[in-house]
Amino acid sequence: MTRGIFTPSRGGWALIRSTWLSWMQYRSFFFILAFGWMIPPLIYLLVWSTAAGEGSISGMTRGAFVAYYLILILVNQITYAQTNWTVGDLIRYGQINKVLLRPIPPLYDALASEFAGKVVYLVFVVPILVILAFVLKLELDLTLLNALAFIPALIFAWALRFFWGYWLALLAFWATRADALLALQDSLVFLLAGQVAPIALLPGALKTLAVILPFRYMVAFPVEVITGQLTRPEMLTGFAIQVGWMAAAVILYALLWRYGLKRYSAVGG
Amino acid sequence: MENTIIRVKELTKTYRVPVRAEGLGASLKSLFKPTYSEVSAVQAISFEIPQGEMVGLIGPNGAGKTTTLKMLAGLLHPTSGQVSVAGYEPWQRQPQYLRRISMVMGNKSQMLWDIPPLDSFRVLGEIYSVPKKEFERNLEELVQLLEMKELLTKPVRNLSLGERMKCELTASLLHRPSVLFLDEPTLGLDVSMQLRLRRFLADYNRSSGTTVILTSHYMADVMALCPRVILIHHGKILHDGELGTLARRMMPFKILRITLKQESMADNELPELPDGVEVLEAESNNLNLRVPRDEAAAITAKLLETLNVADLTIEDPSIEAVIDQVYTDGGQ
Numbered sequence: 001m002t003r004g005i006f007t008p009s010r011g012g013w014a015l016i017r018s019t020w021l022s023w024m025q026y027r028s029f030f031f032i033l034a035f036g037w038m039i040p041p042l043i044y045l046l047v048w049s050t051a052a053g054e055g056s057i058s059g060m061t062r063g064a065f066v067a068y069y070l071i072l073i074l075v076n077q078i079t080y081a082q083t084n085w086t087v088g089d090l091i092r093y094g095q096i097n098k099v100l101l102r103p104i105p106p107l108y109d110a111l112a113s114e115f116a117g118k119v120v121y122l123v124f125v126v127p128i129l130v131i132l133a134f135v136l137k138l139e140l141d142l143t144l145l146n147a148l149a150f151i152p153a154l155i156f157a158w159a160l161r162f163f164w165g166y167w168l169a170l171l172a173f174w175a176t177r178a179d180a181l182l183a184l185q186d187s188l189v190f191l192l193a194g195q196v197a198p199i200a201l202l203p204g205a206l207k208t209l210a211v212i213l214p215f216r217y218m219v220a221f222p223v224e225v226i227t228g229q230l231t232r233p234e235m236l237t238g239f240a241i242q243v244g245w246m247a248a249a250v251i252l253y254a255l256l257w258r259y260g261l262k263r264y265s266a267v268g269g
Numbered sequence: 270m271e272n273t274i275i276r277v278k279e280l281t282k283t284y285r286v287p288v289r290a291e292g293l294g295a296s297l298k299s300l301f302k303p304t305y306s307e308v309s310a311v312q313a314i315s316f317e318i319p320q321g322e323m324v325g326l327i328g329p330n331g332a333g334k335t336t337t338l339k340m341l342a343g344l345l346h347p348t349s350g351q352v353s354v355a356g357y358e359p360w361q362r363q364p365q366y367l368r369r370i371s372m373v374m375g376n377k378s379q380m381l382w383d384i385p386p387l388d389s390f391r392v393l394g395e396i397y398s399v400p401k402k403e404f405e406r407n408l409e410e411l412v413q414l415l416e417m418k419e420l421l422t423k424p425v426r427n428l429s430l431g432e433r434m435k436c437e438l439t440a441s442l443l444h445r446p447s448v449l450f451l452d453e454p455t456l457g458l459d460v461s462m463q464l465r466l467r468r469f470l471a472d473y474n475r476s477s478g479t480t481v482i483l484t485s486h487y488m489a490d491v492m493a494l495c496p497r498v499i500l501i502h503h504g505k506i507l508h509d510g511e512l513g514t515l516a517r518r519m520m521p522f523k524i525l526r527i528t529l530k531q532e533s534m535a536d537n538e539l540p541e542l543p544d545g546v547e548v549l550e551a552e553s554n555n556l557n558l559r560v561p562r563d564e565a566a567a568i569t570a571k572l573l574e575t576l577n578v579a580d581l582t583i584e585d586p587s588i589e590a591v592i593d594q595v596y597t598d599g600g601q
Contacts (some may be wrong), residue, residue, distance in 0.1 A: 014395030021382040025424075097344055098379045101366035101372055102396055175296030176302070265346040265360060266285065 011104045012112065012123055020116035027120065037080065038073050038128070041195055045069035048197070050207070063139025064227065065099055068079035070138060072130050072223045077125050077219055079158045083113045084165030088179045090174035091264070095140070100261075114162065117169065146226050149235060156242050161189075161218040163249035173260030188213070194220025202231060208240045214245035274448060274480050275318040275341065282311040282336050282504075287507040310336040311527035313350065313388035320447075321426050321478040323470075325485065325495030325512075333504040334484045336530065338450050341374045341482065368397055371441035378433065379440055380425045386436045387421040390443060397444035404443065411439040414469055431462035431507040442479075451483040455490055468491045489586045500595065507595065516591045524549070525558040525563040528580040534557070543571050554579075558588075 023030065049065040051057060060068070087110065090096045126194045165185060171178035190196065192206075192215040199210050199220050210216045221238050224230050228239060285305040318324055320461060324557045326334045337347040343366065352359055357366035379387045394404040412418050415435045420428060434454060441449065451470075455463045471494055474481050485491055491498055492512060501507040502514060506566040529540075539551055541589065545564055550557035560568045565583060572578065581591035 010398060011392075014392040018381055018384060021388055025383040045497050056288055095377065097339075097372075097374070098377060100344055100362065101342065101367060101379075103367035103368075103398075104396055162481035171300070173289040175293075176291065177293050177296050180293045204577050262346070265344060 011102075012108045015108055015112035019112040019136070020119060021121050023113075023116050027138070029098045030117070030120045031124045033082075034124050035078060037076060038125065040190070041073045041076065043070050044196060045136075060198065061139060062202075063137055066106050066133070066136045067138045067140040068223060068227050068229075069135075070133055071226060072194060072219060074088060074125065074129055075222050077121050077220050078118060078154065079161045079163045081114065081158075081162040082117060084112045085168045085179060086160070087169035088182075089236055091170075091172040091260075092176065098188070100145055106257075110162075110166065114245055116252065137143070140226075141228055142226070143228065146228050149239075150222055150226040153225045153242070156239075157218050157222050158245050160214060160242065160246040163253045164214060164218070165244065167249060167252040170256040170260050173263055174254070185215075187213045189218055192216055193218055194223060198222065198229070211241070217242035231234060272320045272344060273317045274320040275316075275482075276344050276351070276353045277317070277337075277341070278315050278351045279313045280315070280340060280352060281309055281348045282309075282333070282345065283348045284310055284342060310504055311340070311347075311501075314501070314504070314506050315505065316499055318480060318482070320480055321474070322497065323474050323481040323483065323495050325483050325491035325498040327488075327498055327592070328501035328502065328525055329483065330486075332501045333406065334501055335452055337501065338482065338484060340371070340450055342370060343367070344372075354601075369442060369447045371444070371446040371448075371557055372450040373437050373441045373452065375434070375456035378437060378438050378467075380433065383424055385424055385565040386428075386439070389422075389425070389436075390440060392570050395445055399444050403445075403454045407443050407445060408439070411442055412422060413502055416465075431458050431466075434458060434462070434466065438466070442473070445477070446479065448480045448482070451481060451485075453485055454483065455485060455487055456504070463487065463490065470494055472473045475587055482538075488592060492588060493537055502595065512588060515564070516585060516588060520586045520591045521562045522559050522586055523562050524586055525556075525560055525565070525569065525572070526567050526580075526582045526584065527556040527558065527576070527578055529554040529556065530577045531577045540576055543568050573583055 025192060045164055048057070048060075048069070049062045052060060052062040052065055054062075056062075056064075072104050090099070096106070165182060168181045168185060169179065192210040192213055193201075194210075194216065199207060202210055210220075216237070221242055225235060225238070244261065276328065284307070288304045288306055288309055299597075300370075314333075326337065340347050341354055341359055343362045346360050353370055355366070355369050357363060357369075359366065359370075373425060374586075379393075380386060389406065390408060391404075392409075394401075399407070412421065415438065417432070417435045417439070420432050420436065425433065428436065437479050438454070455466055459467065465492060470481065473479065474494075481494075483490065483495060495512070498508065498512050498515065508518070531537070540550065542548070542558070545561055546568060547559040548556065549559050569583065570583065
């Protein structure tokens with residue numbers, strides 16, 4: 001059933017539109033959620049920019065920390081796949097039946113919430129970030145190459161985070177509380193994806209771990225790309241690892257969906 | 270059968286129900302070393318349904334009705350046996366197949382909770398790729414039949430249960446499916462709403478030629494709508510045919526309701542009754558008796574002679590009584 005997932009479809013767009021319409025009913029709820037997601041990076045922004053003071057830490061000045069964290073907040077909002085949290089419930093409560101009865105791939109429902117959600121959040125988050133950028137005096141030395149490289153890095157980051165969370169959520173076909181693993185993923189993202197500190201500032205072993213594991217590539221990597229923290233070889237290695245993990249996540253998603261569905265239709269949910 | 274749209278042959282479903290403890294640890298353990306117990310839900314059932322027929326699937330809770338329906342709709346893989354619906358094997362879930370069927374589950378909604386039904390309908394129209402003009406025509410027809418114009422623009426969460434079921438039916442029929450599966454469509458609805466939905470289903474079935482399989486616990490639904498019923502119990506078909514035949518087969522009795530003239534029951538004692546008569550109820554001057562179907566006429570004649578009868582009626586046992594007997598002792 002994975003055939004034709006990425007082909008454009010009337011049904012897919014209609015789903016996005018309707019999900020968006022229904023989410024707009026809860027604008028304020030989503031604004032509060034988005035606000036909650038902004039707080040931890042904001043705190044670390046203040047901590048690090050205060051620590052940098054008039055000097056710099058590992059080459060990062062106060063203004064550079066502001067740029068790093070404000071862009072990180074944006075990237076975090078764009079890549080956060082909150083849909084993953086609902087997939088497990090859908091499976092557990094048998095609501096997935098309604099999705100399975102439709103003549104379009106079930107992934108569309110998740111993608112619809114993804115796109116619809118992003119629009120609602122960004123309407124709220126972008127203006128705040130712009131104001132903060134002026135107030136806190138962001139310093140960003142933007143090159144064309146970095147700006148261009150940021151776009152694929154961001155898209156891959158979203159896809160990686162989305163499919164990574166999705167395959168974890170699909171474990172609900174086998175285990176009742178698979179979403180505990182999603183909470184674990186969130187914690188690892190918090191630690192190893194540049195939120196507590198930019199990866200460059202992590203101590204040796206932790207830094208190596210962050211570079212190898214997929215979490216950095218869900219949030220920190222695009223931020224490092226656009227803020228010019230990476231050398232050309234580092235950037236290329238980064239892309240290679242990011243795409244590798246993304247491919248792994250998509251394959252795991254496809255496999256788990258296939259076997260999960262087989263099991264679901266054998267057991268009946 | 271000619272123009273048969275649904276063929277079911279030796280369909281069997283045995284659930285392997287995972288046995289697992291709560292908690293993440295146990296869940297993870299069950300990922301690697303799952304334990305199962307086997308439950309036989311449907312056992313080698315076979316039937317055929319011609320295009321345009323409306324069939325009632327009845328049976329007690331847990332008899333295998335919903336399991337059967339889910340296999341026909343492609344949500345479940347059978348353990349063995351064959352099914353062909355409109356030429357497709359349902360559980361392949363081919364988009365072309367899914368466009369030809371629809372399933373309404375009384376306890377599950379396909380409407381989006383926070384937006385008006387009209388928006389949900391449009392999305393479904395797109396999902397099923399219904400051409401614009403056809404969509405508008407179908408919608409108008411359904412809205413008229415179900416008298417629900419004023420519901421179209423209210424958020425679904427503000428609708429009553431009955432109004433929501435109207436929306437569910439519209440949603441499921443917008444793409445004009447050839448086969449409609451209805452699982453408890455009247456669950457929890459009040460009597461007049463049940464009546465209206467029944468009338469709608471009968472009209473729609475007649476005008477569109479859609480094949481309908483319906484499960485319901487309300488015998489009135491089945492009696493009003495389905496000339497043919499398939500009775501499932503413990504995963505097996507006990508009866509496939511008219512409801513009336515089922516009643517005669519399962520309950521070879523008639524019910525006699527007798528009202529006696531006042532004075533004759535003054536001593537409050539039961540009169541002498543012929544052999545084979547069973548007293549169901551005796552209160553003041555009313556008697557309810559159960560008599561063997563074959564002897565009903567003879568016994569009635571005898572009673573008219575011996576008793577001082579003011580009024581007498583002969584009835585078939587209520588279908589509820591028949592069903593109750595089948596459900597409790599499996600039609601033995």
